[in-house]
Amino acid sequence: MGDHGKLTDHLYEEARVAETLKKGSRVTGAAREKLAADLKKKYDSGASIRALAEETGRSYGFVHRMLSESGVNLRGRGGATRGKGKAAAAAGS
Numbered sequence: 001m002g003d004h005g006k007l008t009d010h011l012y013e014e015a016r017v018a019e020t021l022k023k024g025s026r027v028t029g030a031a032r033e034k035l036a037a038d039l040k041k042k043y044d045s046g047a048s049i050r051a052l053a054e055e056t057g058r059s060y061g062f063v064h065r066m067l068s069e070s071g072v073n074l075r076g077r078g079g080a081t082r083g084k085g086k087a088a089a090a091a092g093s
Helices: 004-020 029-044 049-056 060-069 084-092
Strands: none
Touching: 029 049, 029 060, 049 060
8 A cells, every 4th residue: 555655656756757758859968868777677577669669658769769779688479489490390300
């Protein structure tokens, strides 16, 4: 129950950041650095680029570029890796 204030502050901060970062508006200086740090933290915690794009109201490409500029090691695509298992099995026989 003691975390309610922290959660409220966090939600307020996200709303404030989203409000100041209208889709298509240029993000520069300290606001860009703050956004990059927030995106990096959330991505490193497991959030997808698509989820971050939706949350911030920015495009997938914008979020991808911000993460790349922040030096994040981007994860590979999820889902099934078609053909790798068969190719490895064939090579091993």
